[in-house]
Amino acid sequence: MLNPTTNKAELYRFLSQSPELQLYAIGDLEDFFWARCRYFAHWENDGIVAVIVVYQTPDLPIVLALGDRTDLLSSMLVELLPTLGERVYAHVNDGCVPAVQTVMRTTYHERQRRMILRQHPQPAAPAEAITTFGPADAERLSNFYQLSYPNNWFDPDMLSQHTFTGYVHHHQLVSVAGIHVYSPTYHVAALGNIATHPDFRGQGFAGRSITALCERLLTTVELIGLNVHSENTSAIQCYEKIGFETFADFSEMMLERVG
Numbered sequence: 001m002l003n004p005t006t007n008k009a010e011l012y013r014f015l016s017q018s019p020e021l022q023l024y025a026i027g028d029l030e031d032f033f034w035a036r037c038r039y040f041a042h043w044e045n046d047g048i049v050a051v052i053v054v055y056q057t058p059d060l061p062i063v064l065a066l067g068d069r070t071d072l073l074s075s076m077l078v079e080l081l082p083t084l085g086e087r088v089y090a091h092v093n094d095g096c097v098p099a100v101q102t103v104m105r106t107t108y109h110e111r112q113r114r115m116i117l118r119q120h121p122q123p124a125a126p127a128e129a130i131t132t133f134g135p136a137d138a139e140r141l142s143n144f145y146q147l148s149y150p151n152n153w154f155d156p157d158m159l160s161q162h163t164f165t166g167y168v169h170h171h172q173l174v175s176v177a178g179i180h181v182y183s184p185t186y187h188v189a190a191l192g193n194i195a196t197h198p199d200f201r202g203q204g205f206a207g208r209s210i211t212a213l214c215e216r217l218l219t220t221v222e223l224i225g226l227n228v229h230s231e232n233t234s235a236i237q238c239y240e241k242i243g244f245e246t247f248a249d250f251s252e253m254m255l256e257r258v259g
Contacts (some may be wrong), residue, residue: 002079005041005048008034012186014041014048015210019188019212020116020247023225024091025053027181027188030160040080042072052076057153063090066250074099081255083197088255091227097251108254111230119243120218121211130212131173133164144176151196158182164193165213167205173197176204177213184220194235207238214242227252 005011008029015022015029028037033055042050050072053064061084065073074096081088081103091112092100100106133141138156141164145152158164164178178193191213196206217224228235230249 002040002076003042005039010048010091011039011041011051014051015107018067019223020225021114023116023188023190024181025051025064025066026186027183027190028053028055030181030185032103033181033183035082037117042076042078044071050076052080054080056153060087060089061085063088063092065092065096066248070095078103082257084219086257089200090204090251090253090255092253093253094249094251097253100253100255103258104255105258106253107256108252110252111249112227112252113230113236113238113249114247115226115228115236115239115244116165116247117224117243118245121214121242128187129168130209131166131168132162132216133159133166133178134162137164140173141176144173144197145193145195148197149193152193152195154193163217165209165215165216167209167212169200169205174200175209177206177209179213181218182194182217182221187220187222189217189221189224191224196227207242210238211242 010169012029014133015026019026021233027033036056038054039047040052050067050069054081055062067073070093073093077096078099138159142154145154158179161182163182164176166173167175175196177191179189180192194206194210
């Protein structure tokens with residue numbers, strides 16, 4: 001049942017049937033991310049019907065298992081998870097959670113909401129207040145996240161794509177919006193690394209940096225989405241004001257090997 005595949009065309013054919021749900025898996029087909037990924041598929045009648053992605057970060061593997069075939073995904077996860085090491089971070093259908101917990105211990109479990117940009121955002125900041133970051137800004141952004149979002153997962157290599165945008169207020173960087181996935185080839189992007197300096201929260205700066213980034217991304221992509229904790233009402237309201245709508249909920253879990 002657990003079959004690795006490197007056939008991008010077949011994978012995209014399946015994933016593009018539900019691009020909003022499979023946003024991250026589609027984006028990981030981009031060459032920049034592809035080298036860090038392994039895809040596992042289940043075929044029926046010569047076509048893929050379920051896919052799991054394993055994205056390897058420097059610290060631990062991230063597993064994406066979303067789709068309407070919860071039965072197949074559950075069986076695949078039971079087979080796959082014990083092979084991935086002592087700790088795994090997973091995004092899975094809620095229906096897969098019982099199966100996951102038969103093979104690994106849950107140390108963190110939250111509900112996540114997938115939101116999709118449905119309206120073109122209106123400019124919310126003067127152009128001179130917006131700055132874009134590249135590889136030379138890695139240390140500056142690392143320091144910003146250490147202060148503003150210390151538990152954030154930030155990969156400086158992503159700065160090579162120039163898809164991080166910040167808002168500058170009185171010569172100080174107060175908010176940053178970036179990406180977790182960006183694919184000009186498959187025309188999708190997933191926002192992430194969104195943070196505001198603690199001294200400037202609640203003033204709309206996050207919305208301005210996100211809007212500026214979306215405007216930039218929409219020159220090369222057609223679908224923009226993000227994940228947000230389902231109980232983070234302030235963030236959800238911010239995204240809704242920009243033009244994002246809820247698409248689906250799922251479980252985000254930190255797993256550890258039993259025994």
